[in-house]
Amino acid sequence: LVSRKKKPEDTVIEINGATIGDGNTHYVMGPCAVESYDQVDQVAEAVKNKGIKLLRGGAFKPRTSPYDFQGLGIEGLQILRKAADKHGLAVVSEIVNPAHLEEALEYLDVVQIGARNMQNFELLKAAGDINKPVLLKRGLSATISEFINAAEYIISRGNGNIILCERGIRTYEKATRNTLDISAVPILKQETHLPVMVDVTHSTGRRDILLPTAKAAIAIGADGVMAEVHPDPAVALSDSAQQMDIQMFNSFMDDIIDVANKF
Ligand code: PEP
Ligand code: MN
16 A cells, blocks of 8 residues: 555645655654753754754653663653644654553654564554554664565554654664665655655764765655754763754754755
8 A cells, every 4th residue: 555556646744734745855853862841842942943843752762771761751752742832843752562652642743663663563553543644764674675564554554644764774884873775765755655754863873974864865855854953962861972962953954954955
């Protein structure tokens, strides 16, 4: 059902006035993890000031180590909702357990399914039964075909509002956290009718190359860019090496909007 052969026209998903898949570039920006209301509020204000409609933030964090910060859970979603409402933003946040979905739907506008859960088939089925958009990230070691099949799990249950997100794959290369598979973008655009975004933060793990990778994403036809922003990345409870501070975010947005206007 996600195949372009089944539906030649692009799927366009309207979220808070952003029409993702309409040929323009859209942005999902916010901290890696929700840490406090004040932290999210500062980022949300900066995000709103750049005309962005979607605020991200992790409340359920799938961390490699069980001893790392696991997120604030439902309380984190409540914080996101409050800050998003204050600034007129939509909430994008990851859910890792189907049992959390129903309660989470009270607070979020887009359900993110993270890389580590791309083949959590029960979670995919549960996301297919809801009536809110899903942002589905590519698995760490998933082929494009496996990625498309994961989206098929969601749409086959009735929910066709799916945004695909390339976030880098695991290769032998260690200079970046993951290897951004930029060619996945046009392939996914050709093979499916779904919008495709690129997460430049998790694919690179390096804030010094967020701008060039975001430019590449736009040039190759991505419908949007995701990146992480934190008021003080040095003290962030997760992903401190790769989040932008607000000053860097502001100049990143100025530069990237300039590029997007040329396409
Ligand atoms: C995230 O976006 O917060 C995240 C954990 O990313 P990924 O699932 O792509 O690793
Ligand atoms: Mn992160």
